[in-house]
Amino acid sequence: MDGKRMNNSPDSIAQNPPLSEGLSEVAPANGRAAVTSRNLHHQTWQNVLHLNRDLVAQSSPLLVSGRLTKVTGLVMEAVGLRMAVGSTCWIELPNNRIEAEVVGFAGDRLFLMPENDVQGLVPGARVTPAEPLRTPATLDQPQLPRRRTSDLARHLPVGEHLLGRVLDGAGRPLDQFGPLLEGKTAPLQSRPINPLDRAAIKDALDVGVRAINSLLTVGRGQRMGLFAGSGVGKSVLLGMMARYTSADVIVVGLIGERGREVKEFITDILGKEGMKRSVVVAAPADTSPLMRLQGAAYATTIAEYFRDQGKNVLLIMDSLTRYAMAQREIALAIGEPPATKGYPPSVFAKLPQLVERAGNGAEGGGSITAFYTVLTEGDDQQDPIADSARAILDGHIVLSRRLAEQGHYPAIDIEASISRAMNHLVSPEHFQQVQRFKHLYAHYQRNHDLISVGAYVQGSDPLLDRAIALYPHMEHFLKQGMYESEAYTASMGKFSELFPNEG
Ligand SMILES: Nc1ncnc2c1ncn2[C@@H]1O[C@H](COP(=O)(O)OP(=O)(O)OP(=O)(O)O)[C@@H](O)[C@H]1O
Numbered sequence: 197m198d199g200k201r202m203n204n205s206p207d208s209i210a211q212n213p214p215l216s217e218g219l220s221e222v223a224p225a226n227g228r229a230a231v232t233s234r235n236l237h238h239q240t241w242q243n244v245l246h247l248n249r250d251l252v253a254q255s256s257p258l259l260v261s262g263r264l265t266k267v268t269g270l271v272m273e274a275v276g277l278r279m280a281v282g283s284t285c286w287i288e289l290p291n292n293r294i295e296a297e298v299v300g301f302a303g304d305r306l307f308l309m310p311e312n313d314v315q316g317l318v319p320g321a322r323v324t325p326a327e328p329l330r331t332p333a334t335l336d337q338p339q340l341p342r343r344r345t346s347d348l349a350r351h352l353p354v355g356e357h358l359l360g361r362v363l364d365g366a367g368r369p370l371d372q373f374g375p376l377l378e379g380k381t382a383p384l385q386s387r388p389i390n391p392l393d394r395a396a397i398k399d400a401l402d403v404g405v406r407a408i409n410s411l412l413t414v415g416r417g418q419r420m421g422l423f424a425g426s427g428v429g430k431s432v433l434l435g436m437m438a439r440y441t442s443a444d445v446i447v448v449g450l451i452g453e454r455g456r457e458v459k460e461f462i463t464d465i466l467g468k469e470g471m472k473r474s475v476v477v478a479a480p481a482d483t484s485p486l487m488r489l490q491g492a493a494y495a496t497t498i499a500e501y502f503r504d505q506g507k508n509v510l511l512i513m514d515s516l517t518r519y520a521m522a523q524r525e526i527a528l529a530i531g532e533p534p535a536t537k538g539y540p541p542s543v544f545a546k547l548p549q550l551v552e553r554a555g556n557g558a559e560g561g562g563s564i565t566a567f568y569t570v571l572t573e574g575d576d577q578q579d580p581i582a583d584s585a586r587a588i589l590d591g592h593i594v595l596s597r598r599l600a601e602q603g604h605y606p607a608i609d610i611e612a613s614i615s616r617a618m619n620h621l622v623s624p625e626h627f628q629q630v631q632r633f634k635h636l637y638a639h640y641q642r643n644h645d646l647i648s649v650g651a652y653v654q655g656s657d658p659l660l661d662r663a664i665a666l667y668p669h670m671e672h673f674l675k676q677g678m679y680e681s682e683a684y685t686a687s688m689g690k691f692s693e694l695f696p697n698e699g
């Protein structure tokens with residue numbers, strides 16, 4: 197009795213304000229009876245509302261669906277749905293369902309691209325939209341309003357628990373360490389960073405490779421291209437950087453390369469030590485073009501997550517050319533006309549969108565230093581993808597087949613390579629010495645044939661005499677074994693020893 201009076205006390209009314217203020221006016225004049233009647237009414241309505249709230253929460257919304265009308269090669273057509281480009285849907289089959297993405301439309305027809313293959317599809321199969329995974333709201337992370345298309349993009353797992361893991365382009369583990377249990381996710385497309393908010397590149401990143409540290413110094417937040425033909429040592433060089441860099445986290449995107457290479461890169465090149473602070477996203481050549489694009493976007497998303505945690509991230513993408521090729525496959529399949537050497541215009545729009553996501557965050561935050569490999573088949577530097585990549589990246593390291601054939605590893609062509617942010621990272625004296633190194637090295641190379649046949653007479657060109665004297669030291673300095681690491685300060689020290697008397 198006492199307890200009941202307590203519940204009906206004016207205090208409890210103050211905590212639960214009445215649904216209708218008008219109620220108290222029609223209540224009897226007796227004070228206590230008025231309060232009780234009002235609260236009973238209040239309570240009844242509250243119960244009804246709670247019950248309805250639960251029922252609404254349990255109900256499933258009206259299911260909209262369309263039908264599959266056409267499948268040609270990689271592209272499917274569906275009718276009866278209005279879905280945004282970039283959204284995901286399911287194609288229901290008798291025994292399973294296939295995930296697909298909307299890649300375009302014409303009139304009422306949607307063009308879909310499967311995440312995997314199209315085996316088993318039947319005419320008229322039901323197509324249903326898949327709602328993007330929403331991140332559960334947490335107290336410390338305010339939810340951004342979902343106004344932009346990037347917010348509605350697919351969400352995939354991110355977090356510290358990904359370190360040491362190998363995942364596919366859809367965030368599913370490829371290794372033997374079981375499923376990902378934690379629920380943190382992030383969208384595959386992020387909002388572009390305001391260029392004025394980005395911190396400038398001003399600190400060097402130790403990549404553990406002598407020639408790069410001293411002659412092609414890379415800054416935190418810089419995006420570099422690694423240009424090379426096949427088999428000249430790209431993977432080994434990237435692996436060396438991944439193992440020996442001073443970055444906190446390494447994210448590796450293996451996009452469109454051979455499946456065998458994925459295992460090789462993880463076990464032989466990265467090794468157990470390297471894997472500890474790495475996340476590998478693998479979308480090899482046998483996966484669908486959509487998966488390859490998604491793999492690259494996912495690796496970038498993971499890198500962004502760690503950058504937003506204030507970490508210095510090294511993002512390695514092998515390769516950017518295969519990413520462009522995947523986009524070409526999709527664009528040509530949905531009817532975009534090819535423009536430059538078989539590449540449709542959308543390819544050249546996609547490349548900067550991916551690359552611009554790397555780089556520095558806001559002042560005082562983390563950074564993403566990125567290396568993108570670019571295939572230059574037949575060592576053709578005029579390839580449209582190589583050309584476009586050179587324009588959007590902050591520097592390029594060219595690997596030369598001639599050097600690789602001589603057993604000069606890493607086969608970095610010092611003359612053809614450049615780090616565009618280097619002058620902001622090193623002292624003017626060091627920068628000058630680098631120019632001097634390049635000048636002497638190039639002068640020796642130009643006269644190499646003359647020297648090797650013994651046609652050069654010592655004393656006729658003082659610069660060449662100096663180059664000949666220094667060449668063995670320069671060559672020794674540039675070579676580095678694949679299991680040898682050289683820290684930044686040691687690289688700089690050894691470099692200045694090359695020119696003891698020249699300032
Ligand atoms: N620093 C090094 N020291 C010794 N050998 C090296 C070094 N770097 C590369 N190599 C040799 O070059 C070979 C090819 O290297 P790698 O697999 O890295 O080439 P790639 O450019 O990635 O090839 P692909 O185009 O097939 O992916 C290696 O198997 C190795 O024998």
Ligand SMILES: [Mg+2]
Pocket residue numbers: 430431432457
């Ligand atoms: Mg390789």
